[in-house]
Amino acid sequence: MTAAAPLEIRGLTKVYGDIVAVDDVDLTVAEGNVYGYLGPNGAGKTTSLRMMLGLIRPTAGSVQLFGRDPQLGVRALEGVAGFVEEPRFYPYLSGRRNLELLAAFDGGGAAARIDEVLSVVELSDRAADKVRGYSHGMRQRLGIAAALVRGPRLLLLDEPTTGLDPAGMRDMRALIRRLAGGGMTVVLSSHLLGEVEELCDRVAIIRTGSVVYEGTIAELKRTATGAYRLRTTDDDRALEVCRAQPGIVDPRRSAGAIHFNAGEAAVAALSAALVEAAAAPVELTPQAASLETLFFRLTEGQDGAAAPEPVEVA
Amino acid sequence: MNPGILTVYRWELHKLRFQKRTYLGLGAAAIVPILFAIAVSVRNGHPNEVAFGRYIHQTGLAIPLVILLFGAVWMFPLITALVAGDIVASEDHNGTLKTILTRSLERGQIFGGKVLAAVTYAVVAILLNGAVAVAAGSLVSGFKPLTTLSGTKVSAPSALGLIGASLLVYLLPILALACIGLLLSTITRNSAAAVVGTLMFSLMMQLIGVLPGLGGTRPYLLSSQFDAWEGLLRQPVDWAPIGHAAWVCPLYALPALAAGYLVFLRRDVAGG
Numbered sequence: 195m196t197a198a199a200p201l202e203i204r205g206l207t208k209v210y211g212d213i214v215a216v217d218d219v220d221l222t223v224a225e226g227n228v229y230g231y232l233g234p235n236g237a238g239k240t241t242s243l244r245m246m247l248g249l250i251r252p253t254a255g256s257v258q259l260f261g262r263d264p265q266l267g268v269r270a271l272e273g274v275a276g277f278v279e280e281p282r283f284y285p286y287l288s289g290r291r292n293l294e295l296l297a298a299f300d301g302g303g304a305a306a307r308i309d310e311v312l313s314v315v316e317l318s319d320r321a322a323d324k325v326r327g328y329s330h331g332m333r334q335r336l337g338i339a340a341a342l343v344r345g346p347r348l349l350l351l352d353e354p355t356t357g358l359d360p361a362g363m364r365d366m367r368a369l370i371r372r373l374a375g376g377g378m379t380v381v382l383s384s385h386l387l388g389e390v391e392e393l394c395d396r397v398a399i400i401r402t403g404s405v406v407y408e409g410t411i412a413e414l415k416r417t418a419t420g421a422y423r424l425r426t427t428d429d430d431r432a433l434e435v436c437r438a439q440p441g442i443v444d445p446r447r448s449a450g451a452i453h454f455n456a457g458e459a460a461v462a463a464l465s466a467a468l469v470e471a472a473a474a475p476v477e478l479t480p481q482a483a484s485l486e487t488l489f490f491r492l493t494e495g496q497d498g499a500a501a502p503e504p505v506e507v508a
Numbered sequence: 509m510n511p512g513i514l515t516v517y518r519w520e521l522h523k524l525r526f527q528k529r530t531y532l533g534l535g536a537a538a539i540v541p542i543l544f545a546i547a548v549s550v551r552n553g554h555p556n557e558v559a560f561g562r563y564i565h566q567t568g569l570a571i572p573l574v575i576l577l578f579g580a581v582w583m584f585p586l587i588t589a590l591v592a593g594d595i596v597a598s599e600d601h602n603g604t605l606k607t608i609l610t611r612s613l614e615r616g617q618i619f620g621g622k623v624l625a626a627v628t629y630a631v632v633a634i635l636l637n638g639a640v641a642v643a644a645g646s647l648v649s650g651f652k653p654l655t656t657l658s659g660t661k662v663s664a665p666s667a668l669g670l671i672g673a674s675l676l677v678y679l680l681p682i683l684a685l686a687c688i689g690l691l692l693s694t695i696t697r698n699s700a701a702a703v704v705g706t707l708m709f710s711l712m713m714q715l716i717g718v719l720p721g722l723g724g725t726r727p728y729l730l731s732s733q734f735d736a737w738e739g740l741l742r743q744p745v746d747w748a749p750i751g752h753a754a755w756v757c758p759l760y761a762l763p764a765l766a767a768g769y770l771v772f773l774r775r776d777v778a779g780g
Contacts, residue, residue, distance in 0.1 A: 241778075247610045250776035268614050275610070282603035286526040295519050299611035301511040340607070 198261025199224055200274075200348040200379040201246065205255035208241050208403075215241040217403035218255070223348075223381055223396070228374045230390030230411075231383040233400035234493050239383040242400070243278045243352050246381075247271070259348065276350030276381075280357070281337025285326035289317055289336050292325055297343050304343050311342040315369065331362040338369065348379045355389060367393060387489045401493040414485065415457075421481035422461060424452040432473040439464050451477070511613050516621020517628075524591065524629060527598075533590040537633040540583065541575055541641035549648040559657060559738065567652035568645030569667045572638050573741070576678055579637070580734035585710035586703075587633050588682050592626040592689030593702030596772065600697040605777050619772045623690060623765065630686045631679060638675040642668065658743045674737035680753045681733040684761040685710060691768035697779070727752065730760050 201223040208216040216238040223229045233239050244250045246257050248264030248271065256263060262270035283292040290308065297304035312318045315335040320328070328336065334354060341349055354370065355363040370393055374380050384390050390397055391411055399407040399414075407414060426432040433452055436445035441460025446453055456464065461478070468475055524530045548554075548564050548571065555561035558577050563570040596619075599605040608618060654667035662670065688709055692702035713731035716722050726732050736753035739746035 244606075244776075244778065247606075249606050249609060250778055251774075268609075268612055271610060271612065277610075278606060280603075282607050284523060284526075284602060284604060287523070291522075295522075296607065296611055298515050298519060299511050299608060299613050301515075301612050344611070 197225070198258065200227075200260055201229075201350075201381060202258040202261075203242075203246070203255070204258075206242065206245060206252055206257060207254040208238075208245060208250065209253040214403050216245070216252075219398075219400070219403075219405050221398050221405065221408055223379060225379055226377060227396055228370070228380045228382065228394045230394035230397035231381060231400065232385070232387065232390045232397050232489075233383075234385050237385075237400045237493065238403040239385075239400060240278050240352055241403075243276070243350055243381075243383060246350055247274075247276065247278065249278065273345075273347040274350065275341035275344040275346035275348075276352070277337045277341060278350075278352045280330070281333055281340060283325045283333065283336060283340075286324060288322050288324055289328065289332075289339075290321040292336070293321075293340060293343055296340050300344050302345075304345065307343050307345060311339040314342060315339045316365075330357045331359070334358060334362075334366065335369075338366075342373075346378065348381070349373065350381045352383045353385065354382065355384070355386070363389075387486060391485070399489065399492050406492045414488070420458070420461075421453065421455050423477065423479050423481055424454070424475060425450070425477040426452075426468060426473040426475050428473040431471055432468055435467050435471050435473060436464065439467055453481070511611075511617075513617045513620040513624065516613060516618050517624045520595070520621050520625030521628065524625060529590050529594060530629065533587040533629070534633055534636060536583065537587055537637040538640045540579070541571065541637060542644050544575060544641070545571060545644035545648045548645075560654075563655050564645075565649055567654050567664070567667070568647065568649040569642065569651065569654045569664060569671060571645030571649065572641035572671050573674065575637065575641050576674065576734075576737065580681075580731070581714070582707060582711065584634065584637075584678075584682060584734075585685050586707055588630045588685050589689045589703045589706035589710075591629045592686040593693045593704075593706050594699040595622045595626050596690065596693040596768075597697050597699040597702050600779060601699060603779065605779075609777055615773050616769065619694075619769050623687075626686050626690055627683055630682050634675055634679055634682055638671060642671060654741075656741045656743050657738060660743045662743075670740050673740050677737035677740065677750055677753065678734065680736065680757040681730055684730055684733070684757040684764075687761040687764040687768070691764040691771075694768040694771050694775075728756055728759075730757070733757055 199222050203219055203221050206216055206219040207214070219242060231239050231242065241250070245252050246264070248268070251265060259270045259274050264270040287295070290312070293308050294305065297308055312321050315338050317332065317335055317339060320332065325333065325336065338354070355366045358366055367389065370380060370382065382393060394411060396410050397414060398405050424432065429447065429452060433445060433447060436442045436452060436454055439460070441456055442464055443455040465475055465478060554564050555574065558574060560570040560573045564574060599608070609615060651664045653661045653663050655661050685706060689702060689706040692705040693699070696702045696705065710731065713729045717726045717729050717731055733753040733756055736749040739749040
């Protein structure tokens with residue numbers, strides 16, 4: 195028997211009045227994946243995560259956690275933990291008391307893990323203090339501890355580094371990497387491309403509720419190779435060279451030049467090859483799109499032109 | 509051990525121990541009889557217009573009964589609402605609903621534990637009030653026989669038993685109010701709105717009861733059930749109002765509880 199995937203989402207939709215917050219999302223997260231759920235603020239990431247955790251009802255579609263629907267009861271959350279938006283606790287109880295309460299609500303061996311998870315998130319020293327006095331970063335770490343206390347196999351984290359200072363972000367990412375290294379499946383929402391690139395092996399990019407890209411980061415990077423325009427002393431010959439050259443994607447002639455997509459290393463190799471083939475470049479200019487611009491293009495408009503102008507900071 | 513309603517109940521009680529409103533409510537329940545007893549000891553007058561009012565200098569055992577009568581207007585409804593109206597809404601306020609609903613307990617179990625905790629608090633507040641009133645009253649006016657509403661006297665120990673029974677009967681409308689507080693707490697998601705709403709409901713009941721032409725509704729108003737215990741202080745005991753309260757109060761409590769339960773079960777937890 196093949197085990198059900200940690201997370202499988204089909205046709206997931208949430209409508210609030212006229213607003214479609216999440217629109218027909220499909221995705222599957224395999225065991226051991228670190229999966230990025232990437233999109234700008236307001237794209238519907240948190241609403242999706244709330245449905246994954248059974249906190250809100252989908253308008254349509256389904257969520258399966260290890261093959262079980264969280265809408266049908268809390269049993270589906272067995273082996274699943276996480277938080278949406280910032281983790282919240284009882285401010286008048288200490289960090290440890292909060293964990294004790296949650297461990298009691300978990301049952302099983304959760305209570306025995308409290309000391310361990312406090313030390314994993316480096317909160318052992320402050321565990322006796324009331325959560326009221328915790329900084330944002332400490333609450334964020336307590337949120338991870340509260341999730342780990344369940345002994346999850348699937349961890350759902352909503353923007354875990356948001357609001358943290360650079361050192362806090364670094365530590366949080368290191369912690370997530372460590373957990374993933376231990377074999378845990380992690381779904382991580384983020385609005386930061388760099389973060390997802392650094393941590394995740396697969397990504398769904400979401401824009402106004404819909405998935406606009408789903409696949410590995412490596413594939414995304416390939417898609418993100420820049421577009422180039424090339425003119426040479428001998429374009430016929432140059433086109434042949436391009437076709438033979440590894441890493442040069444879709445070379446074609448149009449508008450009196452050769453156009454192709456490629457990464458920078460392949461472009462460098464190509465120019466050397468062109469010189470060698472006596473088709474010396476007259477013009478070799480990048481036209482668009484690194485990973486970042488691809489991301490903006492995917493999430494902000496149909497094409498790059500629709501992206502808003504960056505604000506100039508004097 | 510698998511977690512269940514009792515797990516929630518235990519932790520709700522634990523949380524109540526760390527919240528100011530708990531002590532505000534219980535403090536009021538304990539201090540009011542003390543202040544009343546002090547007033548009785550320094551002044552000679554007595555509230556003639558209220559049952560047992562004229563006996564407060566004869567026996568301390570009249571004092572808890574007078575407080576029950578006065579407290580029905582808004583003090584006990586407020587004390588009850590203070591926790592019942594807050595116990596669900598505070599989770600919204602703290603944003604912790606999402607925290608506890610993603611563990612291993614069903615929503616129904618969480619709601620059940622909260623109901624038990626709100627009820628426990630209300631029972632403790634009423635019994636505490638009665639105990640302090642008996643003690644403070646006995647200190648200033650003595651532990652002496654009590655004149656019943658029928659004019660006969662009962663011994664101090666029997667009167668004590670009747671007071672205890674009266675407190676239990678008094679809990680019928682109090683617990684119905686707690687259920688209404690829980691419903692408002694679940695619907696409004698706002699502690700202040702739920703506490704004030706519960707109090708307004710209670711005052712509205714009293715208002716309907718005194719409106720001309722609406723006198724016929726009186727026996728069925730929740731506010732009227734606060735007088736049911738007086739039947740115990742007649743000789744022979746008049747069970748009719750108590751039996752009446754025993755079915756009228758659940759008519760308020762159970763639908764409120766069921767509605768609150770369903771809302772809690774089905775609501776989207778989108779905040780926090």
